[in-house]
Amino acid sequence: MMNNLLKRGFHLGIGAAVSGKERFEKMVQDMVDKGEMTPKEAKSLMDEWVRKGESVDRDWTNQSRAMMKERVKELGFVPEEDYRELEARVERLEKLHEEKDEGPPTTGV
Known part of the structure; x- marks a missing residue:
């Protein structure tokens, strides 16, 4: 059910x-069609938004990993390296x- x-x-x-x-793509294309933005500006804007999205994705991934490591630690598991x-x-x-x-043999005295 949870899954x-x-x-x-x-x-x-x-x-x-x-x-x-x-x-967003439609809005940008509409702006190009109306002459409010050049195709080059539209591409630049799209590229910037993609970079921002990738940055946020990296941040979320790093935060998720850190939270997961903390939860695993709380459960008593140790990292594989440890x-x-x-x-x-x-x-x-x-x-x-x-x-x-195994040390040196002892003599029976």
Whole structure:
């Protein structure tokens, strides 16, 4: 149920974005048609809006990642990098322990 709700919300957002983009493109084209803007200016405006959209997307992605990392940490999970470091440390300690146990032979006196 939650998965379906998330999908619907996602599709709603995508639909709104596409609809907004189409309206913006039509508005810019109308301005070109009326001589209020040159095609070069229209392209420049569209490029600027695309850059702004990409910037916002990067910001949202970075914020989402940071929030997700925090939630995962709150649940008690560790980052893979930390896990790998601990795993390597345990392996080194086990190896040292084995070497200590094998040590030099003792003479029976």
